Amino acid sequence: MKKILEVNSFSKVYGSGCDCCFAETGPERTNICPGCGSVVAAHDVSFSLHQGEILGIMGESGSGKSTVVKSLFFDEPASWGQASFYDNGSRYDLFELNRAQQRQLRSQRFGMVYQNPHLGLNFAISAGGNIAERLLVAGDSHYQRIRSRAQDLLQRTEVLPERMDEIPRNFSGGMQQRVQIAKALATDPPLLFLDEVTTGLDLSVQAAILDLILEIQHELQTAMIVVTHDLGVIRLLADRTLVMKYGRIIEAGLTDQILEDPQHAYTQRLVASAL
Amino acid sequence: MSYVAIKGGGRAIQGAEELLEYLRCEQGEGGLPLDLATIKSQLRFLHGRVMAEGGLYHPDLAALAIKQFMGDSLEASFALRAYRSTKPRLAETPCLDTGSMRLVRRISSAFKDIPGGQMLGASTDFSLRLLRMELLDESPERFQEVAAAWLKNMPADQVPDTFPKVLDHLRQEGLLPQVDIPEGKAPFDITREPLIFPVPRSAALATMSRAETGSLLALAYSNMRGYGDIHPTVAEMRVGYLPMLLPHPISGEAMEVGEVLITECEVVAMYEENDSGGTPHFTLGYGACFGHNEVKALAMAVLDRSLQKGMKGGPANPSEDPEFVLLHVDGIDSMGFCTHYKMPHYVTFQSDMDRLRTTQQNLADHKGQEVTA
Amino acid sequence: MSQNNGYPFGFLDEYAKKEVRRSVLKAIALPGYQVPYSSREMPMGRGFGTGGLQLTLALIGPGEVLKVIDQGSDDSVNAVNLRSFVELTCPGIATTAKTEEASLIQSRHRIPEKALNDRQLLVLQVPYPDPLSVVEPSEDRRKAMHGEADYARLLVKLYEDIVKFKEITISHRYPTRINGHYIIDPSPIPRFDVPKLHQSAALALLGAGREKKIYAVPPYTDAVPIAFDDIPFRIEDFNDDQGRRRTCQRCGCQTSYLDEFIDSTSGEKLYQCSDIDWCNDQLTATQHLEEVDI
Numbered sequence: 001m002k003k004i005l006e007v008n009s010f011s012k013v014y015g016s017g018c019d020c021c022f023a024e025t026g027p028e029r030t031n032i033c034p035g036c037g038s039v040v041a042a043h044d045v046s047f048s049l050h051q052g053e054i055l056g057i058m059g060e061s062g063s064g065k066s067t068v069v070k071s072l073f074f075d076e077p078a079s080w081g082q083a084s085f086y087d088n089g090s091r092y093d094l095f096e097l098n099r100a101q102q103r104q105l106r107s108q109r110f111g112m113v114y115q116n117p118h119l120g121l122n123f124a125i126s127a128g129g130n131i132a133e134r135l136l137v138a139g140d141s142h143y144q145r146i147r148s149r150a151q152d153l154l155q156r157t158e159v160l161p162e163r164m165d166e167i168p169r170n171f172s173g174g175m176q177q178r179v180q181i182a183k184a185l186a187t188d189p190p191l192l193f194l195d196e197v198t199t200g201l202d203l204s205v206q207a208a209i210l211d212l213i214l215e216i217q218h219e220l221q222t223a224m225i226v227v228t229h230d231l232g233v234i235r236l237l238a239d240r241t242l243v244m245k246y247g248r249i250i251e252a253g254l255t256d257q258i259l260e261d262p263q264h265a266y267t268q269r270l271v272a273s274a275l
Numbered sequence: 276m277s278y279v280a281i282k283g284g285g286r287a288i289q290g291a292e293e294l295l296e297y298l299r300c301e302q303g304e305g306g307l308p309l310d311l312a313t314i315k316s317q318l319r320f321l322h323g324r325v326m327a328e329g330g331l332y333h334p335d336l337a338a339l340a341i342k343q344f345m346g347d348s349l350e351a352s353f354a355l356r357a358y359r360s361t362k363p364r365l366a367e368t369p370c371l372d373t374g375s376m377r378l379v380r381r382i383s384s385a386f387k388d389i390p391g392g393q394m395l396g397a398s399t400d401f402s403l404r405l406l407r408m409e410l411l412d413e414s415p416e417r418f419q420e421v422a423a424a425w426l427k428n429m430p431a432d433q434v435p436d437t438f439p440k441v442l443d444h445l446r447q448e449g450l451l452p453q454v455d456i457p458e459g460k461a462p463f464d465i466t467r468e469p470l471i472f473p474v475p476r477s478a479a480l481a482t483m484s485r486a487e488t489g490s491l492l493a494l495a496y497s498n499m500r501g502y503g504d505i506h507p508t509v510a511e512m513r514v515g516y517l518p519m520l521l522p523h524p525i526s527g528e529a530m531e532v533g534e535v536l537i538t539e540c541e542v543v544a545m546y547e548e549n550d551s552g553g554t555p556h557f558t559l560g561y562g563a564c565f566g567h568n569e570v571k572a573l574a575m576a577v578l579d580r581s582l583q584k585g586m587k588g589g590p591a592n593p594s595e596d597p598e599f600v601l602l603h604v605d606g607i608d609s610m611g612f613c614t615h616y617k618m619p620h621y622v623t624f625q626s627d628m629d630r631l632r633t634t635q636q637n638l639a640d641h642k643g644q645e646v647t648a
Numbered sequence: 649m650s651q652n653n654g655y656p657f658g659f660l661d662e663y664a665k666k667e668v669r670r671s672v673l674k675a676i677a678l679p680g681y682q683v684p685y686s687s688r689e690m691p692m693g694r695g696f697g698t699g700g701l702q703l704t705l706a707l708i709g710p711g712e713v714l715k716v717i718d719q720g721s722d723d724s725v726n727a728v729n730l731r732s733f734v735e736l737t738c739p740g741i742a743t744t745a746k747t748e749e750a751s752l753i754q755s756r757h758r759i760p761e762k763a764l765n766d767r768q769l770l771v772l773q774v775p776y777p778d779p780l781s782v783v784e785p786s787e788d789r790r791k792a793m794h795g796e797a798d799y800a801r802l803l804v805k806l807y808e809d810i811v812k813f814k815e816i817t818i819s820h821r822y823p824t825r826i827n828g829h830y831i832i833d834p835s836p837i838p839r840f841d842v843p844k845l846h847q848s849a850a851l852a853l854l855g856a857g858r859e860k861k862i863y864a865v866p867p868y869t870d871a872v873p874i875a876f877d878d879i880p881f882r883i884e885d886f887n888d889d890q891g892r893r894r895t896c897q898r899c900g901c902q903t904s905y906l907d908e909f910i911d912s913t914s915g916e917k918l919y920q921c922s923d924i925d926w927c928n929d930q931l932t933a934t935q936h937l938e939e940v941d942i
Contacts, residue, residue, distance in 0.1 A: 099792065099796060100795075100796045103796060103798065107800075122804075125804060125808050126808060126811060128807075128811065129804050129807055129808045129811070132803075132804055132807045133800050133801065133803075133804045134800075136800040136803045136804060136807070137798075137800040141803070141875075141876055141877050142876060142877040142878050143807065143810060143876035143877075143878050143879045144878050145878075146807070146876075165811050165812075284721075284723040284724050284725040284726075284727065284728040285723065285728040285732070287725055288725050288728055288729055353689070353693075354691065356689040357689045357690055357691040359688075359689065360659070360660055360661070360664065360688035360689050360690065361655050361656055361659055361660065361661055362661055363661040363662065363663055364663070465686075466686065466688075467663075467667075467686050468686055469684035469685055469686050469687065469860040469861075470860070471684050471791075472786075472787055472788040473788065598785075598786060598787055598788070602787075607689055607694065608694045608858050609694075610693065610694075611692075611693030611694025611695050611696065611698070611858065612693070612694050612695040612775070612858055613695075614693045614695065614696075615693055615694070615695025615696050615775070616695075618695075618696065618718070618725075618726055619718065619719050619724055619725075619726075620719075620757070620836075621719055621907055621922075622719045622720065622757040622758055622820075622836075622837075622838055622905070622907070622922055623757060623819065623820040623821075623836045623838065625838065625884065625905075625906070625907060625908055625922075626819035626820040626838040626839060626840075626884055627819045627820070628908070629819065629884040629885055630815070630817050630818070630819040633815055633885060634813045634814070634815045634817060637813065637814040637815050638813065638814060641814050
């Protein structure tokens, strides 16, 4: 399998930082440095991801799971570490890119679906316009082609094509997530980030969205990082899983293995409480 | 057949100018031209405002501008500002110490008593806004008598000229951070450099000092009312004459060349945590402008504080947004642009009509179909 | 300081003029880039052409021939006002209404009908320099967007327009891409005039006094209005119901940009050249032909 992403020793600190930040924080303590008050959101996070694979990152709020994805998607700069993205025979050193290069990858080679659709969609423009924006960034300038592509994508994500010209505000939460997914897929990205995409939705809607994600994985061989606190989502989607607590990875491995035979006490508690 | 007027613009402008000049002089035999000393003295607040908004401390020309534009403060400060454009910058003053001001008024609302004492001075703050009908027909004799009587009863030299600053006292108490003067960093000159955001605080202060009083007041008021809350307390409001120093052309030594009337206001606002983990302090807002204009100085001080908040943590309100505040408070810019809408726009309106008609036609033709090229 | 009412040549002090000239050089070197400059106050209102005027005053010298137009007319009040101000403060310059005689043309809302040549300079007055302001209010963020040629949101606006109205609704100030990178606001010229900027022999300088920006379309440079491949940019349509091109009722011209107005006595709709100098030329030519006929 082709490698898509490799992250080595990624760290993210909010605040001034000091010498004892990493020594004084961690899964057994907290993520706030007692020395300087900085928040160690993530430290020494390493993993790799291959084509068509879904990697789950699980943890409670404050575990740093979203931080990893935000930095990879350039929403926030990384503090330390290295991340390589492999695409069409090139290697991109993600944390060393300039703004224009970041924007290029973000808009064409990565897709992001946020928990809050306001972050992923422009609510002032139509669902089709949101998808069009991504296609326009990618350089398409043919109105009819953009429109039919948007239509196909909405159809694929089970949004009624008649609603293409409506603004997302008029849509239900599940529908907004579908539009976000359609937008993320517009440029056929090899890598998709999904940050708590089903949180807050009705159970039946959740199930339908998760099905859609699996179908996309099978059809398009898109690699995905799924960030969630929900064990059910991990169980259904993820091939491999990282469990995070207070900014550190405490357990990593095949999802089945982690769920059947959790090693870390924290993971054991999580799995037990979900049963 | 009628033609669009394609001639006559020049004559029309001239006619308008002549009519304006007539209006200025319409009293005819019954009137006398305003003399500049009268404007400077009896319209002192307007006069100060024009110098501040015009960005030029030139009492004679400011008075001329008020006379010429018949008391329109926007037009008068505009003319002063335009005059300024023709003048090169020959020298720069060093940073001046307002502790050396010859004061005519100073108050603090933070303390009942302040070092040097409160000095109410000339203020309308507590006057009853009752029209004094006796001034409807004021005789020159009685007018001149007022000043003579006042000066006669005034004991000389009872009050000192200069006073210590309230903020220095607060600093000694450890309630305010020590002054941090950046070494070798000249203040931003808004007359020589465009504002490119983010701008330094000195650029914001200079912009607000030249701003139109009403605009500044409106934005500061929005913060006071609830679109923001910096919770200001006036540590000190002082009005007086600030000695103006310029470098000697040969020796470079600072020498006093005169004094300017200014209003300065320092507000103390809610304290905030120290970034580097040290002790928290009160925060400061600073306002100062030419002339005696306390509303402007206070509004500016409030906005200075709210802008600092916005620059640090991102604006949560219009009054905390540097672009929003600084690009919309200049009287000359805003009145000019407002006025320009009265100019002919028929070429662009023709273009607007073309779009609307085409759109109307299109929608009628298509009735909901997809558009095709 | 001379006989000019106590004002120096060109009104502005020399430092100000120098700054404008340096900004002009930078603007030419970076076609379409909005160069910030300090922009002095002029004795006419912001919005009345103070940006264009500062360019004119910084660039003009004795011997130059100046033409000033507003809405295509040399005699509209604002054009007269600006021209007499330049005459007052710049002794030794000449003025003209004839496009071909001018070495420097300052204009608001129009580009002359007659093609300009490489010895001529066009100065356009700009109220809003930034085409991105409709999609992004913060100047700081817009600057980054320009730097990266990040114009997708502007194109989305066109897309949404077409969805809603089956037509691009931008009438004037049509966003135009210069030399393949920066998109400019070409000033409130009608769409009709935008193609004149493309590969123009004359240098076009655009000045926004209130917003303190100068930018340029250098000679022989691409100026392409943004559009979709299948929905092209279209200029104003001057055809009547039968699809015939309307003509100027004064000179009979069938190709010029027309002003539409209502005859105050008959109530009839009439059309006339917006560029008065052009209209006069056409009129002289026709009359000349008539004379030859006799």
